[in-house]
Amino acid sequence: MMKAGITVTRPNATDILKVGDIFNLEWTTPCTGLADMGSVKIEFRKSDAVSWSTVATVAFNSSPYTLWAPPNDSFTANVQSAKVKITDDDNTEVLDESDSFEIEGKIELLVPNTSGILWQVTSTPQVQWRPTGDYSFIEIHYSKDNFNLDTQFLKSVANVASGTIGTTTVTVPDDISKTVRVRVKDKDDPDVKAISGYDLNIVGSL
Numbered sequence: 250m251m252k253a254g255i256t257v258t259r260p261n262a263t264d265i266l267k268v269g270d271i272f273n274l275e276w277t278t279p280c281t282g283l284a285d286m287g288s289v290k291i292e293f294r295k296s297d298a299v300s301w302s303t304v305a306t307v308a309f310n311s312s313p314y315t316l317w318a319p320p321n322d323s324f325t326a327n328v329q330s331a332k333v334k335i336t337d338d339d340n341t342e343v344l345d346e347s348d349s350f351e352i353e354g355k356i357e358l359l360v361p362n363t364s365g366i367l368w369q370v371t372s373t374p375q376v377q378w379r380p381t382g383d384y385s386f387i388e389i390h391y392s393k394d395n396f397n398l399d400t401q402f403l404k405s406v407a408n409v410a411s412g413t414i415g416t417t418t419v420t421v422p423d424d425i426s427k428t429v430r431v432r433v434k435d436k437d438d439p440d441v442k443a444i445s446g447y448d449l450n451i452v453g454s455l
């Protein structure tokens with residue numbers, strides 16, 4: 250038997266993918282011209298603990314595959330455990346797996362995220378967020394220096410389903426400042442975060 254070969258080139262170990270964002274899957278083979286491998290099967294799994302799922306079956310020379318995005322339940326919680334596998338559809342001995350790579354969720358801070366907001370000490374204003382990806386818990390923090398050196402914890406709360414809006418209340422601390430920013434983040438992955446784009450004021454009360 251004369252076998253072909255496949256090398257998966259992207260994703261690789263330096264890639265960090267986002268759920269829902271298109272990522273080009275790339276591979277090479279030594280086959281050209283009359284050396285036609287036919288089709289290859291592309292598969293994906295987020296860790297060794299789950300089964301491979303089929304992404305597509307395409308022509309061997311059609312790299313890159315540009316129609317795939319990591320599904321909402323595929324985030325890897327700050328661990329490089331996901332892989333892509335490409336196999337010759339006519340000969341399952343001809344295959345290659347990618348390097349292990351990380352997949353992150355996404356999160357958007359909706360409230361507070363406008364100018365001119367006042368939070369009164371001991372009041373309980375709302376915080377709203379919208380996640381992409383199904384991860385379990387989020388944390389809410391605030392900072393008076395845009396999270397450079399100062400970070401204060403406000404609350405940990407169960408996350409909502411991907412694409413829906415979560416709402417909770419926080420208790421405003423006795424920490425008067427005009428330069429407060431709010432952050433929501435995935436509890437298990439510090440890179441999945443969103444920070445308010447405007448300063449809000451924490452003010453006293455009479």
